[in-house]
Amino acid sequence: MDIEIRSIDNIKGKGLFAKKDFNAGSVIFEEDPIVCCQFSWNAAYGYKACDHCLRPLESAEENARRLTAKPELHLPYSNLCRTDKSLITSCSLCDIQYCSTKCQTAAYNQYHRTLCFERKSDLEDHPLYQLNEMWKQMHYPPETSTIMIIPRILATIQQAVNPEEAQAQFLQFCHRTVNDDSKIAHKFLGDKFVDQISTLHNLLVQAMNPDRISHFLTQEGFQTLIALIGTNGLQQQLSPEEAVKLDKFIDKLYEDMDKHSGTFLNNEGVALYSLQSSCNHSCIPNAETTYLHNNSRLSLVALTDIKAGDEISTSYLDECTLQRSRYSRNKELTQNYLFACTCPKCELQAHDPDVTSDEDDSEEMSE
Template sequence: MDIEIQSIDNIKGKGLFAKKDFHAGSVIFEEDPVVCCQFSWNAAYGYKACDHCLRPLETAEENARRLSAKPELHLPYPNLCHTDKSTITYCSLCGIHYCSTKCQTTAYNQYHRTLCFERKSDIDDHPLYQLNEMWKQMHYPPETSTIMIIPRILATIQQAVNPEEAQAQFLEFCHRTVNEDSKIAHKFLGEKFVDQISTLHNLLVKAMKPDGISHFLTQEGFQTLIALIGTNGQGVGTSAISEWVTKSLQQQLSPEETVKLDQFIDKLYEDMDSHSGSFLNNEGVALYCLQSACNHSCMPNAEATYLHNNSKLSLVALTDISAGDEICMSYLDECTLQRSRYSRNKELGENYLFTCTCPKCELQAHDPNVTSDEEEEDDEMDDMSE
């Protein structure tokens, strides 16, 4: 491969390094997730995605109609939508839908055989259903993860040809002490829901047979799994309408047609924003082996994206990267990256238990230790006094 994982030091541990030069905009690598799961509320609100790979199950036109609440809407260039509804299939026992028999078979062989509800009439009483409902009551949109990826992790271990090897793969994501796991788990759940961790734990224990995973079903083991997804979970987003828009704008059109298309897309996004707000994508969380080896930088030289409109991750270079350079991405969103060094490190410390020493943070090392909100308040006071 054109990248490699190297040991750095006792603080950072490992990192991902380039073995060749990459130009800005080029794909550094692509990988499928070890496991992936749609967000709970995202699924509940009718965002139709393959239960295994998150590929959209709606056509772009159906997607646009639902998000804009305009059932008569027609998209131009419908041939640019790549959703093939003829390949959609579902589990005959629990009714879960997949984009293809390939995804259904892969899911069944990896984890679904263990997690299938078997009979739809039993769903309401099933511990996994109750676990999902409890989680939804604790975490309303905007969602950043879902606890339902944990049963998939455990079922993947149980169904593996070599369970010990599968377990070792997941343990590669864990590099913390028991106390650190507990701290991350509490932050992940939110302070007002910390007391309910035992309820979530008990529901998981009821749902899963202990075969080969009993140590993960202890209180400490459960906190380790929560910390694992809290620090390594990567957000996944897919969208039939977004893919259609991208392909529409890549067409060779006349100036008049281009203006007409731009106006149509602007109005479409205005209508979708009015009805659905910013929640436009099928969203979920996944674990990736290579991506998880990327350390954070407040000046990232790479970012994760989903060029195939499913859970296959593409790491794309944001800047030119030379052979031997460390490849870093941001663990913070774009808005947070613009905040002060103190604010950035406050969030990194709370969620990932480390302090960033990237070039941007080193350059701002002597800045005042105040949050960006405090800076804004000071600026407002200065404006008022002038």
């Protein structure tokens, strides 16, 4: 490969480094997730996605019609939509849908054989159903993750030919102490839901056979899994005239979507990526993660020119937060990831006042 993982120090641990030059805009690497899962409310709001790779199961036109509540809407260039509904298949026992038999087979062989349960009139009594419903009541959209990826992680370990190797693959995402895991778990669940962590834990224990995973089903093991997910979200050439026309149509389309659906517009989920997880944070990242294949396959794209030997970094913060003060950025990083950034931008701003950007704004308004 054109990248390598290296040890850095006791603070950063490891990092991802380029073995060759990359030009801005080039794809550094692509990888499929070890495991992924659609957000709970995202599915509840009708965002149909393959249960294995998250590829949309509705056409772009169907998606736009639903989001705008305009069943008569027609999209230009709808022939460019890559959703092939003729390939959609579903589990005969639980009705979960997949974009193809390839994904259905892969899911069954990796985790679904363990998690699948037959359709029953008492479906709502199943602990996995209750776990999902409780999570939804604790975390209204927009979500940042879902607890439902944890059963998939555990089922993946149980179904693996080599469970120890599978367990080690997931443990690579865990580099914290028991106390750190506890802090992240409670921050992730929210202060007002601290008492419900035991209920979530009990539902998971009821849902899973302890074979090969008993240590993950302890209270400490459960907090480790919560911390794990808490710290780890077709171009077509047109003529200038067509591009202007399309831009106007898209502007109007998003205006209609905003009126009916707000900003809740995409298939969204959580996933664990082996290579991407080795990318350290920087407030001036030289790469970003994108999804060029309309599914869960991740593409890491260079934002700037990267030289052989350079560390490849991404941002753990959204674009808006990156523009805030050093203190604001590090406050969020410390709360959510338990580290303070020492990138060149933060070093340059090291002597700035320790106030948040909001406080800066307030002081400017009062002057």
